[in-house]
Amino acid sequence: MVLPDSWLRGLARGLPLLAVAVLAWAGWLARLDRIDARSPNFLMVPLQVEQVSLAEVYFDVGQGLWAGDVSQQNVVPRQEPMVRFALPREPIAALRLDPMMGPGGFAVGAPWLESATGRVIARFPSSAVTPRLELATWEARGDWYEATAVVGATDPQVWFGLGTPLRHARGRPWGWWLLGALALIGLRTALGRTEAVRTRVRWHRVVPRWLGGTVRTGARWVWRALVGFSVGATRVTTGRVLVGAVVVVAAQAWQLRGIGEGIDWPMWDEANFAGRGADWAAGRGVLGELHTGPGFALQYGVLSWWGEAGQTVIWQHGVVKLAVALMLYLALVRLWRNPGAAAAATVAWAATWFQLQYPTLLYQAAWVWFLAAVAVIDRWPLVGTLLLAWAVAYRQDYQFALVAVVGWLGWMWWRDRKAGGRGVADFWIRGQARRGESVVVALAVLTLLLGLGALLKGGVTWGGVGHRGWFAFQQHYAVQTAMVRGLSDFNPYAQYPELIAQDFPGATSLREAWAVNPGAMLRHVQWNLANAAGEVVEYWRPAWGLAWVVGLGGALAVLWLVAGGAQTRRGAGGSTKVEPYIKASSGAVVLLLGGLLVVGPGLVVLAKESYLLPALALTLGGAGLALTALARWWPERGRLVLAGLGGVVALSVVGVVVATPAVFVAHAQSQPVATTAKALAAVWPAEGRYVLVGYGASTYETYLGRDRARGVEPVNAVSGNSGPNRTMAQLLEEERPWAVLVTDAWRQAADVDDNLLRERVATGRWAVRPVPGGELYYRLAR
Secondary structure: OOOOHHHHHHHHHHHHHHHHHHHHHHHHHHHHHHHHHHOOEEEEEEEEEOOOEEEEEEEEOOOOOOOOOEEEEEEOOOOOOEEEEEEOOOOEOEEEEEOOOOOOEEEEEOOEEEOOOOOEEEEOOHHHEEEEEOEEEEEEEOOEEEEEEOOOOOOOEEEEOOOOOEOOOOOOOHHHHHHHHHHHHHHHHHHOOOHHHHHHOOHHHHOOHHHHHHHHHHHHHHHHHHHHHHHHHOOOOHHHHHHHHHHHHHHHHHHOOOHHHHOOOOOOHHHHHHHHHHHHHOOOOOOOEHHHOHHHHHHHHHHOOOOOHHHHHHHHHHHHHHHHHHHHHHHHHHHHOOHHHHHHHHHHHHOEHHHHHOOOOHHHHHHHHHHHHHHHOOOOHHHHHHHHHHHHOOOHHHHHHHHHHHHHHHHHHHHHHHHOOOOHHHHHOOOOOOHHHHHHHHHHHHHHHHHHHHHHHOOOEOOOHHHHHHHHHHHHHHHHHHHHHOOOOOOHHHHHHHHHHHHOOOOOOHHHHHHHOHHHHHHHHHHHHHHHHHHHHHOOOEOOOOHHHHHHHHHHHHHHHHHOOOOOEOOHHHOEOOOOHHHHOHHHHHHHHHHHHHOHHHHHHOOOHHHHHHHHHHHHHHHHHHHHHHHHHOOHHHHHHHHHHHHHHHHHHHHHHHHOOOHHHHOOOOOHHHHHHHHHHHHOOOOOOEEEEEOOHHHHHHHHOOOOEEEEOOOHHHHOOOOOOOOHHHHHHHHOOOEEEEEHHHHHHOOOOOHHHHHHHHOOOEEEEEEOOEEEEEEOOO
């Protein structure tokens, strides 16, 4: 059979388009396979419970069902009845569900296994769900099984029957689609050798002449639009700066969706800030000494007017992270004079692990005010100085940058006095103020002054720096030593006295430690210095699933910095002249360099990422200025090409940001602290104030309310107290607690004899219920 020439020509025209579509489809399937290959599978279990519980799925991958092969999730009543358990990508011989660790009721449906991208691997029939242990009732209700555990149950169990070992899904057939695309290309090549196609198919015949002209004109318009968009994005106007601010805040808010269900409540320092703030707001306490971050406690206190401690922690994450994104953007606009590049770099930062998921917010909260000072200090010198002073109320280390800024103010006053300046007026504003700008600044200053008044009224005092520094050094020296020596079973935050007594015998301060063993301190500081650069680079580690956002955002910032780096043209012949930068931004430069003084104490304690944020601002700002300077020698045509590429990358960034999954939903953390706090709240008396004993009790008293609970730490090293730990008998006799929280962390840090608690449970006066990582013993009556 011979096809007509017209058919052959039509086929030759359509095959390239079909090949491109098939190639795109193969690429998409390959990307999904790559995501699945790097991620675990997920067992989706329809599960509803009557009380807060820790649900566990045990899986057998060749070693039987044991505690080492288990996936855990916290389950809360009345939440979405679908629980995801991460499973390894290995053949699984058996599955067991432990829906709770105590008595109560629950309902469970037939589960299914799916990949990280949502591809269903296997579905279980309802008959595969069968009761196993400690279940008093088991009834089928539609697609669900409703069950009740026996009285006194400690581990009710459900069996998921497997006919054959459960395996991970085979890869998608993207290779076959790729071969299909190659076959289509080969067929088109073969058709090109036929007489009908070779003699008749030309561009003006495949596409009519008028349509070809339209396509070429449209392509030119699109390219010009991309170039114009990029060039416009790199120029500073009030409108463009405001649009960039909206973009970065919206991008950060989009990445934060689902945060309430995706993070655990914090322990230790962060919870302490929430508790101090709530006490201050309720008139029960003071904000504390300056070195303890009273400004951050005040911020928690304001939030506590609208919610409980657990809620304020989640709100604080949103407030701080949005503020960081906005202030970083404004600081970069001030430094780079390039709103587009600043927005691109900020969008990349908004997708990093540190920005999204670092649990302690104090360091970022202080950094907000430092960045705000960078953004305004050259325009409003006194306002910038006041913002930096406010950062000292969060992290006292910023006082060193404040000293540098005060010196800059003195130099500016001397310089302006010689030049016949306006005197004090030049300290308030440089240049002419616009009315709207003045109103915003006045409101900001009024807010800061009110905050300063609240700090003074809240009892903020000066002192205790030496004790705090020694306490921090001990713990962080233990952390660094444990990493270097590979001490896997060593808890540096609870067992550091043993190591300090060994390396610094008899020392009770940093000065005494230096006198006892200067070599150890020097080695510690040298290690910190050697690792500081790596910690700054580590800031840019992407959050789960957001590597493309970080990569494309960074690439876009580079393209727009180079494309917009030499736009100011003056003089004849189109010569390029860059604005004298040091004179226009001397305050910001001094402030950034002063940030190096801020990280100094961190290098003595431990060079970890949270202490080095001012260094990040300096390196980021300096890198952008270097690219801007190099752009002076970039040819005009090359700059336009980069601008066009920047427009393409900008569209890609928008698409990737919108398409990325919600980090806090797709990669939700387990919530042992929140689960334990809710279990405590369920058994805690509604009236009166009672004692809780346990490792981390000073954290849980915050979530219960310090007017209702007083936490007693059984491990003295945790709270910085010297002396031997009290025994369980002493704690019960002296503290008379309402509840005792016995966890693995307590057992690791000290000897725990819980036989006395078990005896009390046996008498019927006390009860016990499981919590993540331990047991909660509590009274049954006052």
